[in-house]
Amino acid sequence: MSVTTKTKSISLPGRNTYIVALVSVMYLLLSWFLIGYKQEQLVLVGLFNTLYFASGDTRRLILGFSIFIVYWIIFDYMKAFPNYQYHTVDIEGIYYFEKDIFGIKLGNTTLTPNEYLKFFASPxxxxxxxxxxxxxxxxxxxxxxxxxxxxxxxxxxxSLTFLLVNLIGFVIYYLHPAAPPWYIQSYGYDFNPHTPGNTAGLSRFDSLLGMPVFKSIYAKSSNVFAAMPSLHSSYPVIVLYYGLKSKLKYVNVLFAIIMGGIWFAAVYSSHHYVVDVLAGILCAISGIILFRYLLKTRVLSRFIESLMKATA
Structure with missing residues (x-):
């Protein structure tokens, strides 16, 4: 008498199992060669493989979010190719350009909005x-x-618009490296390629909380000379645009508030000039328009169809 038992198993997509393993190893090796070993690399590989092999639902999820993983890897690899090696960093020019366009008179002195807001800093x-x-x-x-x-x-x-906007921003970073406001406040006009990331005005947030929240983030900065455009200012524009497209009603009010808050914080904290923020907004709008144009092409439409099928 034989007894047969039925067990549920996770069906893996054949050869794709080996492809995932190979890509994981190649990513770790390439990362080690370009920027050296970092714990985050193992975390990323571990997370991807865990979700990929855990179940069909988690596999579809991580495959969809691979677009964001591609963005993160490109951003991380920028450390291996500092933009200041390819073009002169704009330090003094952008500072005086900001003053000419958005300068605020205070007595006999003209201040940038960053400098002006420092007088009104509060907990x-x-x-x-x-x-x-x-x-x-x-x-x-x-x-x-x-x-x-x-x-x-x-x-x-x-997600593809998000990636496209970032790629546009990265290209500008290399064509026009620019120092953030805090750089002049700390180092003047002299260029120092070994300048570490800086929390600037956000250090006050860390002090008030008694935790190195932003210090831990900016210690891993890929390049401090990438202030123009402010991609921090681009992201909420993309979110609000697709929030409006998705008809999320009152949620979009929250998105709009967050967008304005990020723009203000970028200037208030001396991480960006107003012109950086405007460039980030323009970058987002350009990316959205370009994506809508590319969406009419057969290549992109078929690519999205294949992504839909892979995550169905």
Missing amino acids: FLDILSGIFYLTWVPVPLIFAVFLFFKKRLYFFYF
């Missing part, structure tokens, strides 16, 4: 700007998760 504004600045990662990701489960097609529109 309330420090906490508020810190909270807003912390949202630039979780808000787009949470919104992306919502779109993935509720509006899958819009998820791919959003």
Whole structure:
């Protein structure tokens, strides 16, 4: 008498199992060669493989979010190719350009908005700007998760637009390296390629909380001479645009508030000039328009169709 038992198993997509393993190893080796070993690399590989092999649902999720992983890897690899090696860093020019366009008179002195706002720094504004600045990662990701489960097609529109806007910004970083406001405040006009990341005005947020929140973030900065455009200012524009497209009603009011808060925090904390913020907004708008144009091409439409099928 024989007894047969039926067990549920996770069906893996054949050769793709080996492809995932090979890509994981190649990523770790390339990362070690370009920028050296970092714990985050193992965490990324471990997370991807865990979700890929855990179940069909988690596999579809991580495959969809691979677009964001591609963005993170490109951003991380920028450390291996500092933009200041390719073009002269704009330090003094952008500072005086900001003064000419948005300078604020204070007595006989003209100040940039960053310098002017330092006179009005307060614990309330420090906490508020810190909270807003912390949202630039979780808000787009949470919104992306919502779109993935509720509006899958819009998820791919959003994530690919996000990637495209970043690529546009990265190109500008290399064509026109620019120092942030805090650089002049700390180092003057002299160029120092070994300048570490700086929390600038956000250090007050860390002090008030008694935790190195932003210090831990900016210690891993890929390049301090990448202030123009402010991609922090680009992301909420993309979120709000697709929030409006998704007809999220009152949620879009929250998105708009967060967007304005990030723009203010960028200037208030001396991480960006107003012109950086405007460039970031323009970068987002350009990326959205370009993506809508590319969406009419057969190549992109078929690529999105294949992504939809892979995550169906």
